[in-house]
Amino acid sequence: MSERLKSIYDNIGLPRLIIVGFFLTILAAAAPLGLNVSSLMGDAIRRWAMYGILVLAMVPAVQSGIGLNFGISLGIVAGLLGATLAIELGIGNPWLSILFAMLVGLFIGSVFGIGYGMLLNKVKGSEMTVSTYVGFSVIAFMNMIWLSLPYKSGELIWPLGGQGMRTTISLESSFGGVFNNFMAFTIGDPVTGLSIPTGLILFFLLTCFLVGVFMKSKLGMAMSAAGSNPAFTKSSGINVDKMRILGTAVSTALASIGIITYAQSYGFLQLYNAPLMMGFHSVAAVLIGGASINKAKISHVIIGAFLFQGILAVALPVANKVLPEGNLSDVIRIIISNGIILYALSKTKGGSK
Template structure:
């Protein structure tokens, strides 16, 4: 039992302890500042569900040995296209969301195939290449958003060419997951606010995690893990290293596509153009905060990380606004924390000699 506790403690390394401490302090502060704590908690749960799948997308990439997938925007772009097609087809409600996923997944598979091919050729430099391939993809699609033949009046600029920067999803699939079987505890009017559980959203995220868990326990999943853990070992066990990495990359890309759709439905808008640029970094930071490293990640890392990181963002904004005037403290702390944690993870890989 004691060793168990010890293990748990060593698992929680310094940065994670800091984040947990910081988050708890913020929550306590929020309480004393008279902020609606339950309302904040609702936001945290919403954000967990909305952002969770994007963070979960890191798991297959890290496990397959590709490393932190900074190329997440590639998958996100596929998801966005899926979302746009669903609106173009004039669908609404759950069917619109399902259609978006149905379009996005095969597209992401194709993109993942090409992306995986590239990453198999740049072993050892995946992160840097992925980052810039992601950036390049986003800026290429900036051209795409102008050129693609979408017609729906909800999406295109009334005058001029191309799609709008943000497209509202009201009447389409806004909050289809969030509002599915949701229920509220407490009185929204009270000083602590009320806690609303977004059941559908959490179920969806939970289902994704379950699928991932099942996959990691399948023969193919074990093969992927082995390839990522020790490629030389994998070779001597008759496995195809490139294939394992390819599966990981494709899965990661597909999950990114699904993830952005889950995010958009909760957010209520589709954001195009440069918006997806840094989403990869946020996801990377979240899973690292959850305790993953450049080489190891688990589903629990993704869940804990999303909760901590998004929770931090949710809580820090109102608290910061209460304490300090001016400046965009929440955004600044997001930049510092997310990049700080990535730097920390990179410096732990070694190479110190």
């Protein structure tokens, strides 16, 4: 029995146990501080599902051998372009609007991903460094693009002759909350009870299922083989470089879906520098879920996304109660989130493979 417990302990790891313990501690502290635990858990569940697909985008990238994809900003940009185009065209039906946004985002994200994968094939061994640079650079480049796109919709551009796109764009009149509101219900009191965004959860889990099916397909297994043992895969007649490009394209395309899912839940599109750290958050989440730079599974995504977003959802209200004066609560939130990122990145041991 002791050997079995030791095996479980070794598989989970002390750092992950500490993170789980920290989450349970701050959650337990919420009730004595007068906070609504049901509301906090509902927020944690919502954040888990709305951010989960961005974390899921790490799986094909890691499995194909390019490692942790800090360059998912390319996919995020593709999703934002699809969403803004849907608003510009004034598609009235929210379901048609989000479907159009996702299809456009998938197409642009796949094209970006193919080009990005070709770049990574030329810098083998330095993928993480290059992907980090690409992730930051594309956001900086898009800051100029958002100022020059020829959109005319008053929902997108600054009013009274202002130049460029708004920093924050409301989705209330387009596809805001379409997944969250679908089959949603509340456990307990309608106001203070536990809210379950059923549609959002189902869409996240469906996407996880589809990615899982792809990873178990002949093509997905070839892609994983190319990542785990390139020499053997090449000797078997499989083009390793093409498999790496496939993994990058799927990862980037998933990120485009992920940002649209995130935005519809949040209720707004955030442009310019707002998505800058999303790649780091996604990397940190999948790592604390149990992934490594060489292996990532759907279970790592589900566990890691919940731990990372759950801590952020609960920590800030608790900090507001403990330190109600000034901006210390927000500072603590930043310290906590960056601390999780630092722990997660330390698991990479500085390598790219």
